[in-house]
């Protein structure tokens with residue numbers, strides 16, 4: 424990695440392998456972009472700041488709040504940025520660079536997020552033994568976390584050059600690194616790997632209702648990437 428690379432700070436730093444979080448902390452050049460990017464809104468009715476697709480979504484859902492929303496500075500550079508935010512801050516790089524991201528089968532992603540939330544919520548969710556007990560309200564409420572479509576599209580059109588599938592992470596990341604001339608020895612950390620209580624594939628775990636909820640909430644991602652509810656789609 425070069426000195427000019429921007430590494431945004433990780434959350435949950437205590438979970439990271441020793442040395443990794445320290446490395447990020449030492450590299451604070453993301454701070455100089457504070458306040459840049461797409462402006463957000465502060466809704467005086469809700470008392471909440473909204474950014475990017477969150478702001479768009481809020482004004483769609485509550486257009487009557489529009490008059491009581493004021494514009495606030497953008498979030499600068501941060502983790503999980505949307506394509507539109509990145510393009511707004513780095514227009515030249517956006518045009519010139521090879522752009523890629525890692526995607527994941529939504530059926531796997533929701534189950535994974537469910538167990539992660541169970542582990543972190545200290546009892547707010549009370550799963551039955553080994554069975555993810557989520558409903559549509561939970562999935563849609565979490566859509567800001569789980570949906571990736573808004574991150575790599577602009578106006579509904581995918582805008583990256585390559586998608587690395589999490590199911591084939593090491594091989595495809597290796598291919599990207601070879602293309603970019605970055606040395607990669609194939610080693611990957613197993614962060615966030617210990618929350619799931621049930622390793623069965625989604626097909627065996629999810630109810631038909633849960634499958635439908637995921638299909639509805641991740642429709643664009645499932646269609647564009649051809650994801651299926653199939654164990655063979657996990658680790659090919």
Ligand SMILES: [Zn+2]
Nearest residue numbers: 466468469488
């Ligand atoms: Zn509002």
